[in-house]
Amino acid sequence: MDIRTLLEQVQEGTLSLDQAEQALKDLPYEDMGYAKLDHHRALRSGFPETVFCQGKADEHLIRIYEHLLDKNGAVLGTRATAHQFEIVKEVIPDVQYDPISRILKVERTPRPKKGCVAICSAGTADIPVAEEAAQTAEFFGTHVERIYDVGVAGIHRLLAQRDRIRQANCVVAVAGMEGALATVIGGLVENPVIAVPTSVGYGASFGGLSALLTMLNSCANGVSVVNIDNGYGAAYLASQINRLAVGEETEQGE
């Protein structure tokens, strides 16, 4: 029962004041239970729900994939293992797995891609995180330009791609070790740069802390940072910005 119906019943006298008062107290919250809320959010935002596969129990993961596929006609999961691919494949034969990005996806009718997000990575070892970002953004209907292996220790490789990078509505800069890529890109473009530190490195990289601090202290304007190795989070944010740039409407109000 929604609020309008309730008020009509009060007006008509078919619902007592006490009953109405009690119902209203609970309504705003109960009307937005967990699953329901997220369906609404997905509809509004144009971004379907996704799955963080890591650590999920086998049966649980299978049920989630079946449920979301049923509802949305497509599912994307991140940080999936080869084993998880095998078990989901038994119930959804056309599920696809990319061992580099660890994306486990069912996507029968890919969305049209709009706008442009550039995803840059510093080294080849950063590609798994960059691909998690790229494939997630594409799943959300974002056009992606992949610009990999353009670390600042060989600055000409990056400069050679300057025009492609500048055309993007938003740039995702993925880098481990010293993580300087985001700053150099931030100095080259006029649109937002989302920096993704990676855990690539050893010794004093301290699991990505080095790249994280570098990026937080960036001297360039327009750079913000997400968690270490969080390609998914960067893609979500980049897709939001890209959507604002292409002017797509979403139903923001409830």
Next chain:
Amino acid sequence: MDIRTLLEQVQEGTLSLDQAEQALKDLPYEDMGYAKLDHHRALRSGFPETVFCQGKADEHLIRIYEHLLDKNGAVLGTRATAHQFEIVKEVIPDVQYDPISRILKVERTPRPKKGCVAICSAGTADIPVAEEAAQTAEFFGTHVERIYDVGVAGIHRLLAQRDRIRQANCVVAVAGMEGALATVIGGLVENPVIAVPTSVGYGASFGGLSALLTMLNSCANGVSVVNIDNGYGAAYLASQINRLAVGEETEQGE
């Protein structure tokens, strides 16, 4: 001399091959000396240059303000002291100083404000950073909604402002201590959230580290983080996103 002129002179034979070769080698860089480059950037981006006042020598600061006022007709500086206000005021009598945000500004013809960015702060102690963000964004021509003192320890204060927050193209969430504000807002809105940790707190806040880690580990989608107390950086990024949303043109190519 620009590239076209140079090539014309080669074509006409008024410039030797050796001279042309040498000039071309230097041109792309020398044509973009420090000051010049930044003038271009300001023109293209629509965001005039700003000044980080902290630690600047007195004479230096005065010269920079005079120079930028001359060029742009307006200047905004961050992290200025009352002393810096006094010395700049002697040469630019209409300079304005806000001791809360520590913004030192000359703005004779304020820009029209476009779009909407919501700037939320958790506690009253976070307001200096929030105001640095708000006044910077306004200086860049961004319409700002100030929503202060909505920390998550009293969640109803925040929920009561939900509609105002949802209308923004981008939300800046400023919080110290436990820094949870960004995540709760991230769960309420569909547009990007820029989280600004502040150094407000004591003990185990370790100068803002606590809020910084909280924000980097946010469970909400669409949240990214800038440096501790970096209200200026958040405002710059928010204004970029807002500009993309309102569809304003900038001259991106060179």
Next chain:
Amino acid sequence: MDIRTLLEQVQEGTLSLDQAEQALKDLPYEDMGYAKLDHHRALRSGFPETVFCQGKADEHLIRIYEHLLDKNGAVLGTRATAHQFEIVKEVIPDVQYDPISRILKVERTPRPKKGCVAICSAGTADIPVAEEAAQTAEFFGTHVERIYDVGVAGIHRLLAQRDRIRQANCVVAVAGMEGALATVIGGLVENPVIAVPTSVGYGASFGGLSALLTMLNSCANGVSVVNIDNGYGAAYLASQINRLAVGEETEQGE
């Protein structure tokens, strides 16, 4: 021999001054040897001894379970492995193992449950720690309300449970990553909140440090913190508070 008997023997002249002096010197300590002390503590507090299984040698663990079962008629162990379940089962066939909470328990006559403690968890990945807390509290005779998956990134899920949470004498808030759950709950209830940071997360969560710092810096009143992943410790404390609230008598003096 207790102090009274000793003094009577001195009065009666059956114990020499030298003998009495020597005995008194040792009595207060020797009367409280290790095992004895803990039996007393368990009797007084109403909370039977429990076992931290992690790292215990097989034979050692078996002996401890047999010994405690003999004495108390019930045993609860935390952080047990499936292997430990197998070996204890051989000697105590009705031992029960829960692979989620890793609780290994013999409980032939469950205690009646009194009062109310609410155990809330932010995400599904925090449930193992939440269940360690819940099952421990129940073993101690505490009534538990489980309220899981109410993380603050979707604040309505938590608000919908507000009434259940408010009825508790004490709330245990279990959360990893950004750990903001404790603060939001602290703002909603009037009774103590025990915050349990978990090691759930990756990157800048640094093994639970992020959630730990968040909780220590909570802006809400009435929030205190236990060690990372320490569901057991939170349950012990919550049961103490719950017992004070229901007014149960314990024999506090020696």
Next chain:
Amino acid sequence: MDIRTLLEQVQEGTLSLDQAEQALKDLPYEDMGYAKLDHHRALRSGFPETVFCQGKADEHLIRIYEHLLDKNGAVLGTRATAHQFEIVKEVIPDVQYDPISRILKVERTPRPKKGCVAICSAGTADIPVAEEAAQTAEFFGTHVERIYDVGVAGIHRLLAQRDRIRQANCVVAVAGMEGALATVIGGLVENPVIAVPTSVGYGASFGGLSALLTMLNSCANGVSVVNIDNGYGAAYLASQINRLAVGEETEQGE
């Protein structure tokens, strides 16, 4: 207008469905604006609002003291300076200041003290934090036993106070440097222990980090921890627990 009145007006036809629907949407939140909500909380909890004086502007602080005194007939502020005492004294002549605890208080009719909380400190340097806790708890109507200078490097001083400590419903253990006091007390009593690390120390105490980690890793049951130097927070929590133990009623529901 409350919900009942609104529903009556709908029933009576004096409020249209549209108007009612709009009002209901805002009501639950607007009815709980910041100030109002906190008045309610204070009434329900029996704990009046307090003031964190540190960093407050002079005029701001004076207004807050006048406002709260007007409403509650009493005000307690923590971390006040001698200067703040002077300026508040000009408008509230009977305000009292304790330079040790830095408590700035107006309390015309002290509340009756109930129950018992023991506040223990390890060294004399920890007394400022201990007194912040003690005076806050007393302001909240809690009976306090002060047991100071009982650090574990001279264990007999602590053991001599065992009986006084055991009678408390809750113990606050305040200690800097190695912070072992909480664990030893935790092993002596059956009620909750709230550990407050202090920033007392030098070198490897790292501003209280040493005591904080010690307390979080306590081997004793029933110990939880608040932020470094947070005597106020420990007192709030201790008073909540004490209130539960003495069985005082609070109006928990709305």
Next chain:
Amino acid sequence: MDIRTLLEQVQEGTLSLDQAEQALKDLPYEDMGYAKLDHHRALRSGFPETVFCQGKADEHLIRIYEHLLDKNGAVLGTRATAHQFEIVKEVIPDVQYDPISRILKVERTPRPKKGCVAICSAGTADIPVAEEAAQTAEFFGTHVERIYDVGVAGIHRLLAQRDRIRQANCVVAVAGMEGALATVIGGLVENPVIAVPTSVGYGASFGGLSALLTMLNSCANGVSVVNIDNGYGAAYLASQINRLAVGEETEQGE
């Protein structure tokens, strides 16, 4: 050739000035090559060389054991694995291995034990480190009193052993988690206390950092600290102090 012989040859004219000058330049150092120096040290100090087995290659370890057994008639190695026991056993059948302390030892004629060192441990999980210390000290000819499981969360267990602890020339206090044992012992005895933090614990123990900081910040006099889990180092130092106390002569000069 030693210095005296060389000088005699110069005096006798059988060694030229040039030859003598060259020889003297190298002598002080070459006379103290690696192996030789350490034999001397062992003879002087009364402490034979020991082996840090961890990470040693199989053949390497076997050769070292054979070599040291040949020279000293006894060998003690620390941090040995069961595998290392097996391979050494093939060539030295009477080698002994203790899986708790991970000591791998050949000791055909144990030394007489002198003086007294007390080795105390807080919990049963700290026993491996305590035993590494105890068996090393015994190998060095030190009489050891083992006093285990006397953690400060049950202070009476420790107090009951006060007399045994006070008789020692030096006390080794082994503790993980909150590491408070060293301070309490330091307050009870008049001789030096060597604190050994252990990596026992989880969460905010951060691999022993918590116990390490606690011990460095000890309020008790006469407490010093060695590296985390360094039972061997504590035993070496304790044996040095014990030797000074029993007045045993060593040949200190060269």
Next chain:
Amino acid sequence: MDIRTLLEQVQEGTLSLDQAEQALKDLPYEDMGYAKLDHHRALRSGFPETVFCQGKADEHLIRIYEHLLDKNGAVLGTRATAHQFEIVKEVIPDVQYDPISRILKVERTPRPKKGCVAICSAGTADIPVAEEAAQTAEFFGTHVERIYDVGVAGIHRLLAQRDRIRQANCVVAVAGMEGALATVIGGLVENPVIAVPTSVGYGASFGGLSALLTMLNSCANGVSVVNIDNGYGAAYLASQINRLAVGEETEQGE
């Protein structure tokens, strides 16, 4: 009343059983109240009580100096300021202050110095901590050899002092920055080395953390560590070891 007297009165019938029982319960602890206990300790150990002046209130400090001078005929305080010297001098005109070591001392009849402790410092900036150690040890009746400015970056300076260092019963090695002095000395001598990290340095010395970690990880045998800048603690421990070496008797039992 001591235990013997009490028992005699029971035997004589002048003390009832109830009275005796009550007295005995309190006696072991009350007989060792704070001040009394420490007097006993000082008598037993031969080391008089000392004062940590830092942060002490003026009146408090004066009273402590008068009290200890009265009792012991001598007082030593550490970390005193020039101001504290002035105020104590007003009541104790022969008090002496050393601005380098910040020792504030009254010592009318210096004790005879026994044994030998070598106190070595790496650089001139470490001398304040070295002198705190040296003067404290001398106050405790220990003979001290000062060997300053022998940092390992100029190894010959240290080697030239090898014989003086080897004659000591114990060596205190004081060093900041990279803190390598303790290890090199540890390799040269056969007696214990107490390492004192100092906060001397800048940048990556992180307030003494660098030297602290260096010393904890020392490869040399017989090295233990005290807190950063804790010259007093090193002197106390060195004097204990020196006392054991010279065979001085102390009354260890109660």
Next chain:
Amino acid sequence: MDIRTLLEQVQEGTLSLDQAEQALKDLPYEDMGYAKLDHHRALRSGFPETVFCQGKADEHLIRIYEHLLDKNGAVLGTRATAHQFEIVKEVIPDVQYDPISRILKVERTPRPKKGCVAICSAGTADIPVAEEAAQTAEFFGTHVERIYDVGVAGIHRLLAQRDRIRQANCVVAVAGMEGALATVIGGLVENPVIAVPTSVGYGASFGGLSALLTMLNSCANGVSVVNIDNGYGAAYLASQINRLAVGEETEQGE
């Protein structure tokens, strides 16, 4: 097409101004694509490209080895596994693998070795990193003196090698645990010292952090530091310095 050719065509009229302008815009960058640039760098520097094998996919690694062998006639890879040796061996039968240094190398005609770099290691456990440095430097044509097991806990071992160390143009000092080797060497020589902290150690070495901080805080002149375990990086730098010292020409300009 290079710049000269382009200009000639403009002069000759065979290239239009528009075409020339477009080509020039891209030339400076596209002329220096990734692979090409690095070939140039290798030619200029005299140091052939190397491979960081860790984490490389099997097929990828094989292709890289074949490609580089083809181009340079030699390949050196670091951090290779035994498995990687096996797979590369199948296609390049004369590839060599050293399990200590984990160097995987094809070197058919070793370069002549010039100049002198001394590589010193503190303990035997540091040898893998030292060998990575030594073999890399040799591959680059540098003469290497290996001076191992000269840790400062036995200073005479190091002093005995003083002359060999002093003859080097550059010294690489490899040490874990307390890492003091670099400082002592820095005080003995007049040429640069490159310090390599290693992750050798346990407990408070925190994965090499201890040695890293020690080396950064070195009191000796002429010491700089590379990342933990980065033997390769030290060798590259040492070979650069050695090359400058021997006066070998490289083609620095483009």
Next chain:
Amino acid sequence: MDIRTLLEQVQEGTLSLDQAEQALKDLPYEDMGYAKLDHHRALRSGFPETVFCQGKADEHLIRIYEHLLDKNGAVLGTRATAHQFEIVKEVIPDVQYDPISRILKVERTPRPKKGCVAICSAGTADIPVAEEAAQTAEFFGTHVERIYDVGVAGIHRLLAQRDRIRQANCVVAVAGMEGALATVIGGLVENPVIAVPTSVGYGASFGGLSALLTMLNSCANGVSVVNIDNGYGAAYLASQINRLAVGEETEQGE
């Protein structure tokens, strides 16, 4: 008496064997007392001794300046205050002070400058550290190219200086905040790069830690790091490398 003379006296019989033996034992060390050694080092290296002024007592500093000026005819001190300038000026009127670099220098006949070291800084706030490096290197006879304000957020400024940077025998890269300058330069040049992190920044720069970690994790070859703000250390090392490159002879042997 040197070794040769001593041996001659033995040969001639004017020195007894006992006397010779004793003399030889002390000679190698006593012949290299502190002051003497450093004079030798200065002579050999061509680098005169310098003074770290910070924290030096006034009289001490004056004496050191007089002494070194007397001996070397020139003195350079780093980290001097304006006050120190005043007091030294009273005794050495031609001493010069640069408030930016905080260099306090007497240099009556500047050395000829040889070779080339490029000193680059990222921002204007890094100039004090860069100037400490530049003026120190010049004092050591090194030709310096200053290339300031070439931070990587505006990469064209740096690229425009590429030729000047490439001509240097060694580059010093000074940068705070994100510290990426060293890596980008490392990718442009073939000679060594010495990275100097500065404490410039705020928030997550943690006093220079961010730049330090960035530089240690540099992806570019040939980059090593000195302590935060250590311009002096970088200049010393750069001058050593430059000297090797220009082939200047030093007397390395003793």
